Amino acid sequence: MPVIIESMNNNNSTKLNWWLRAEVKELEKRTPLMPEHAAVLIQSGHTVSVERSPERCVPDEEYEKVGCTMVETGTWPQAPKDMIILGLKELPESDDPLTHRHVFFGHCYKNQKGWQDFLKRFLAGHGLLLDLEFLVDDNGRRVAAFGRSAGFIGMAAGLKAWTQQQRDGEKLAKLDYYQDSPTLVNEIRDELESVFSKTSRKPRVLVMGALGRCGRGAVDFAKRAGLEQSQIICWDLEETRMGGPFPQILDVDIFVNCIYLSQPIAPFLTKQMLAEAKNRALSVVVDVSCDTFNPHNPIPLYDQNTTFASPCLRILQTPTPLDIISIDHLPSLVPVESSSEFSEAIVSHLKDCGKTTVWQRAEQLFNDKCIGL
Numbered sequence: 001m002p003v004i005i006e007s008m009n010n011n012n013s014t015k016l017n018w019w020l021r022a023e024v025k026e027l028e029k030r031t032p033l034m035p036e037h038a039a040v041l042i043q044s045g046h047t048v049s050v051e052r053s054p055e056r057c058v059p060d061e062e063y064e065k066v067g068c069t070m071v072e073t074g075t076w077p078q079a080p081k082d083m084i085i086l087g088l089k090e091l092p093e094s095d096d097p098l099t100h101r102h103v104f105f106g107h108c109y110k111n112q113k114g115w116q117d118f119l120k121r122f123l124a125g126h127g128l129l130l131d132l133e134f135l136v137d138d139n140g141r142r143v144a145a146f147g148r149s150a151g152f153i154g155m156a157a158g159l160k161a162w163t164q165q166q167r168d169g170e171k172l173a174k175l176d177y178y179q180d181s182p183t184l185v186n187e188i189r190d191e192l193e194s195v196f197s198k199t200s201r202k203p204r205v206l207v208m209g210a211l212g213r214c215g216r217g218a219v220d221f222a223k224r225a226g227l228e229q230s231q232i233i234c235w236d237l238e239e240t241r242m243g244g245p246f247p248q249i250l251d252v253d254i255f256v257n258c259i260y261l262s263q264p265i266a267p268f269l270t271k272q273m274l275a276e277a278k279n280r281a282l283s284v285v286v287d288v289s290c291d292t293f294n295p296h297n298p299i300p301l302y303d304q305n306t307t308f309a310s311p312c313l314r315i316l317q318t319p320t321p322l323d324i325i326s327i328d329h330l331p332s333l334v335p336v337e338s339s340s341e342f343s344e345a346i347v348s349h350l351k352d353c354g355k356t357t358v359w360q361r362a363e364q365l366f367n368d369k370c371i372g373l
Helices: 035-043 060-065 115-125 147-168 181-199 213-224 247-251 271-276 335-351 357-370
Strands: 017-020 047-051 069-071 083-086 101-104 128-131 205-208 232-235 254-257 284-287 313-316 322-325
Touching (some): 115 128, 147 181, 147 205, 181 213, 247 271
Parallel strands (some): 205 254, 254 284
16 A cells, blocks of 8 residues: 555644635535634634635635635645645545545545545545544544534425425425524424415424434424424334334335444335335435445435435325435535534644544544555
8 A cells, every 4th residue: 555644643743734625516605614713723823724715605704804824716736735625525526646634524434436546546645534524532423513404404405395295296496595594494384384274284204313413403403393293203223123124114204314324234215115105105205314325325216416406306206206305415505504513513623633532543544444445
C-alpha cells in the first residue's frame, strides 16, 4: 500500500489550517462550520479559509466579519498541503489524486458503489480521509450528526407527500427550503387539517429505528404536526428482533426508515410483498437512511436517489399509489437550523483535530479500509 500522508497524531503543532470548501452537490445549502464557530477556531489560534459560495445558507460576508480568509470557489485542490479541507457531501467527480487531509461524509466504508476507486484517489495522492460519519467517542457514539434533523425533515416530507396524494392522487412535485422548522411544522399541520376536514382521516405512520436520534426526530415532527400517539407506531430492535420482511408495514400509510445500517440484514419490504398485497394501505415510503447503493439496502424497491426538485419516485400507480422519497441530504431543507446544530457539536473536535482518540480512530479506520487496495 502506498505511503499515506504523515499521521496527524505525529503533528506537534498547535496551529491548524482549515479550508471550508464550497459544496458541489446540487441544492446543498448546509455547512459543517457556521461563522460563529469559525470564530472559535480563529480565537483558538487556528486559521480558517472559506471558499465563496452563493448556495451556502450563510452569506460570505458573515465569515469575513469573524476573520476568515475568503478564497475563490473550488480552489481547494491548489490549497497549501497543510490545509485540512472541510466539507459535507461528495467531492466533484474526478480521478485526480487527493493530496490533502479531508474531513467530510465520504460514504465509502460500507461497500457503496465505487468505494474502492474513491479511496485509491487518497492513496495515489498520499491524502487522508477523516470521515465525519465515523467520528465517534470512546463509547462508539457519533460526536456530531444530522440524524435528528434528518428524521424530522423526513417525516415532514412523508406527510407532505401523503397529503398531496389525498388531494389529487399525484406525487409531490417539489420541496422548497424553509426559514425555520416552525414554519415547516405549521404548513404541514395546516395541510393535514385540510385533508382531515374533507375525509375525516389522518395517516398512520410507522417509524423504524424510533429510539435513535433520527427516529426520535421523525416522531417529534409527527407529534408537532398534530398526529395522535395512536397514529404513530414506533419500532426498534425489540419489534424487529425476528428479522424481516415485515408485512405489517403494508398496513400503515407512511413508512419512515431511520435505522443505521451497520451490517447485513433481511429486507423490510420486498417487491414480491407489494405484488401479492391485496389491501395495501402503504402509499409513502421515506428512506431517511438512504442506503440506496448499499448491497444490503433493507428497502430494495428502488435504485436511484430523489431530490428536492423531484422528491418522489412513484413505483406503483394502482390500486393505491406508492411513492418513495430517498433524498440523501434531507436536513438541507431547513439548512440554517441543521447547520447550526451540527457545527455546534463538531467545533470542539475541530479545535483538537488529530489530537484525540476521536480522530485517531478515524485515521485508523481509513488505513484499515485501504488495506489491499
